[in-house]
Amino acid sequence: AQSVTQLGSHVSVSEGALVLLRCNYSSSVPPYLFWYVQYPNQGLQLLLKYTSAATLVKGINGFEAEFKKSETSFHLTKPSAHMSDAAEYFCAVSPTGANNLFFGTGTRLTVIP
Amino acid sequence: NAGVTQTPKFQVLKTGQSMTLQCAQDMNHNSMYWYRQDPGMGLRLIYYSASEGTTDKGEVPNGYNVSRLNKREFSLRLESAAPSQTSVYFCASRESPAGNSGNTIYFGEGSWLTVV
Numbered sequence: 001a002q003s004v005t006q007l008g009s010h011v012s013v014s015e016g017a018l019v020l021l022r023c024n025y026s027s028s029v030p031p032y033l034f035w036y037v038q039y040p041n042q043g044l045q046l047l048l049k050y051t052s053a054a055t056l057v058k059g060i061n062g063f064e065a066e067f068k069k070s071e072t073s074f075h076l077t078k079p080s081a082h083m084s085d086a087a088e089y090f091c092a093v094s095p096t097g098a099n100n101l102f103f104g105t106g107t108r109l110t111v112i113p
Numbered sequence: 114n115a116g117v118t119q120t121p122k123f124q125v126l127k128t129g130q131s132m133t134l135q136c137a138q139d140m141n142h143n144s145m146y147w148y149r150q151d152p153g154m155g156l157r158l159i160y161y162s163a164s165e166g167t168t169d170k171g172e173v174p175n176g177y178n179v180s181r182l183n184k185r186e187f188s189l190r191l192e193s194a195a196p197s198q199t200s201v202y203f204c205a206s207r208e209s210p211a212g213n214s215g216n217t218i219y220f221g222e223g224s225w226l227t228v229v
Contacts, residue, residue: 009153032215043117043203043220044156051215090155099144099163099209100171101218103155 004093006104014112019063019078021107023091026072032094033074034101035065039087047089050074061085086111115139117221119204125227126194134189134224136204145187146171146205146218147179156203162187163209194228201225 007022025031032051036044048059055067061084065076074091091104119136126132138145143164148156148171158171162181176198178190187206191198204221 034217036220041223043222045220046217049215049217094215100146100158100161101156103157105153105155 004091004102004104006089006091006107008107009105010108010110012110012112013081015083016080019076019081019085019109021076021089021091021109023065023074023076023104024072025074025091025093027093027095029096030067030069031096033065033067034092034094035059035063035074035076036090036092037061037087038090038106044090047076081109081111083111083113085109117204117206117219119202119221119224121224122222123225125229126191127229128195130194131190131192132194132226133191134202134204134226135186136188136221137186138204138206138219139185140206140208140219141184142206142208142219143184144207144209145181146207147177147187147189148203148205149173149200150203150223151200159189159202191226194226196228199226199228 003026005024034049035047038044048057050067058064063078088106088108090106092101117138146161147159160179162168165184180188202224205218207216207218
């Protein structure tokens with residue numbers, strides 16, 4: 001069965017500091033991987049996705065993520081946090097050939113001025 | 114550019130009442146989904162429809178029914194609402210050619226449902 005683990009339900013960083021949100025997946029075959037962001041009282045918006053074309057994926061708003069097969073990880077990073085980055089972030093996996101996304105439990109990012 | 118539209122945005126129900134959440138997408142997508150979001154649990158799939166005319170259960174289907182009315186519309190019905198169904202519900206869709214699981218799923222803005 002597919003599963004996604006997001007380490008840390010809450011992460012706080014200072015404005016201008018590095019953002020690192022962790023995601024690990026369990027799968028014998030590398031799946032498709034996604035990061036979504038959810039701002040308060042809104043739906044989910046795609047930040048970036050890994051579809052096997054390149055291991056380092058760049059997304060919107062300066063975020064990027066690196067797929068590491070050996071570590072079964074897809075951590076999300078941003079070099080310098082901005083106040084507008086405060087939101088909840090979800091990692092999700094879509095098994096090859098499947099028609100569903102399995103979501104992690106989310107990480108709420110707080111940016112401290 | 115509407116994308117995925119779901120109604121109503123807010124609803125309060127009494128235990129035992131029924132209601133239908135409506136969803137429509139204007140992106141000509143084949144697949145549509147209903148998720149629920151609960152604190153600390155991420156999003157969990159209730160039902161999905163891989164294509165017009167088909168529906169399948171997801172992780173948490175009990176207490177719900179769905180109808181894929183046509184390619185655009187996918188409704189979620191609660192026949193007898195329970196407090197455990199208090200949640201935020203999201204409709205979503207994606208284009209899904211056979212075997213391509215890498216396509217992006219697009220979400221609506223959510224429906225907040227409270228059952229008292």
